[in-house]
Amino acid sequence: MAERVRIEQLGARGDGVAATPDGPLYIARALPGELVAVERRGERGVLLDVIEPSPDRVAAYCPEVGRCGGCATQELSQASALDWKRGLLIEAFARAGVACEGLVASTVDAHGAGRRRATFHARFGADGRLSVGFAEAKSHAIVAISDCPLLAPAMVGALPAARAVAATLASKRKPLDLIVTATDTGLDLDARGSGPVPEPLRLRLARVAEEHDLARLSIHGDVVVARRKPVLQIGRAQVSPPPGGFLQATEAGERVLAELAAAGISKAKRVADLFCGVGAFALRLAETAEVFAADAERPAVAALDAAARAAQGLKRVTAEARDLFRRPLTPNELKGFDVVVFDPPRAGAEAQARALATSGVRRVVAVSCNATTLARDAAILIAGGYRLTGATPVDQFRHSAHVETVAVFERR
Numbered sequence: 001m002a003e004r005v006r007i008e009q010l011g012a013r014g015d016g017v018a019a020t021p022d023g024p025l026y027i028a029r030a031l032p033g034e035l036v037a038v039e040r041r042g043e044r045g046v047l048l049d050v051i052e053p054s055p056d057r058v059a060a061y062c063p064e065v066g067r068c069g070g071c072a073t074q075e076l077s078q079a080s081a082l083d084w085k086r087g088l089l090i091e092a093f094a095r096a097g098v099a100c101e102g103l104v105a106s107t108v109d110a111h112g113a114g115r116r117r118a119t120f121h122a123r124f125g126a127d128g129r130l131s132v133g134f135a136e137a138k139s140h141a142i143v144a145i146s147d148c149p150l151l152a153p154a155m156v157g158a159l160p161a162a163r164a165v166a167a168t169l170a171s172k173r174k175p176l177d178l179i180v181t182a183t184d185t186g187l188d189l190d191a192r193g194s195g196p197v198p199e200p201l202r203l204r205l206a207r208v209a210e211e212h213d214l215a216r217l218s219i220h221g222d223v224v225v226a227r228r229k230p231v232l233q234i235g236r237a238q239v240s241p242p243p244g245g246f247l248q249a250t251e252a253g254e255r256v257l258a259e260l261a262a263a264g265i266s267k268a269k270r271v272a273d274l275f276c277g278v279g280a281f282a283l284r285l286a287e288t289a290e291v292f293a294a295d296a297e298r299p300a301v302a303a304l305d306a307a308a309r310a311a312q313g314l315k316r317v318t319a320e321a322r323d324l325f326r327r328p329l330t331p332n333e334l335k336g337f338d339v340v341v342f343d344p345p346r347a348g349a350e351a352q353a354r355a356l357a358t359s360g361v362r363r364v365v366a367v368s369c370n371a372t373t374l375a376r377d378a379a380i381l382i383a384g385g386y387r388l389t390g391a392t393p394v395d396q397f398r399h400s401a402h403v404e405t406v407a408v409f410e411r412r
């Protein structure tokens, strides 16, 4: 039965939230202030009609909105979405008891040309039919897509290539993830989930790579064919990323985060870049400072190291493969660094923040893709004698609830 509710706010995942006598009701595609008609299904409401639309409502431009789980807020104007993400960061700081009034800048829009990397999912139905696309909203089912307007122009050909690779692996009948990255020398595709692939299948995959002009094709990081070496320009360096490794989702996102990190280190002479990946920050920071970089992924560290050695005009870069959850840099090891930059995965950098809290490092630049763990780590730093001097939210994942942040802390 339909009921009418007023939306009070956007939830942490981008759903409209209405307060009802039975508790909060979460309604996808409904916006704050709107009066909507919904059909209740547990704690979720299915949107039937928008009776009083929000002035911030805009038309969706992708036909898959509502089905595809990739976008949660395509119908919210971009200006409001940027404000909302800033609010998510402020709320996370408040929950962790981190005072941030007047310290959180406006959100920087870093969608740029669009996503340069995407993970497509492939599933084989009981009838053997192949679907390639993104996960459905609130489900593990796949929405087969023919295009995604959020992808950068350089990703043209990514979906057809992913489909062809999945079709070639169809005999395995396994759910696959196909990670496609647009590099400066073409598409780099890493397929996961297939298990070991016998030689005849590898030969067929190599033909698919040829037909789709892939720079490189790998299975679980094991290179099937490298027709061209994948290369990414990072500052003055050229990096050849390992198959399927981490990369910021948009080129603009990487650049904006690196620029904010560079502004954060200011005139520092010795910097540590922890959770460095292939060197998105380290290779740029090394234009003005000596950099020590560390990350758990050995191939990423090796790629960074090779790029730094081959680049002209960088200060000294040293890189170490190291698990920073288990073995954070100790206060003793942190001696001599003017600034520490860290950019951990979603779990945050708790162990490293605890070590920093008892160190003498003057400044910490915390880059994060999870406001909740950032706020937790911020509280640890503040308890250890740092103060938050500023934080900038960055919107790299347009229409999603993800927000990146660069926050700067200084010793009091």
Ligand SMILES: C[S@@+](CC[C@H](N)C(=O)[O-])C[C@H]1O[C@@H](n2cnc3c(N)ncnc32)[C@H](O)[C@@H]1O
Pocket (backbone or CB within 6 Å): 246, 247, 248, 275, 276, 277, 278, 279, 280, 281, 294, 295, 296, 297, 300, 322, 323, 324, 325, 326, 343, 344, 345, 369
């Ligand atoms: C958000 S990425 C940041 C990478 C890099 N700063 C960039 O912008 O491309 C997080 C990085 O943390 C690394 N990582 C994950 N767990 C780790 C751990 N326990 N110890 C060290 N590094 C880890 C991943 O390999 C990944 O490169």
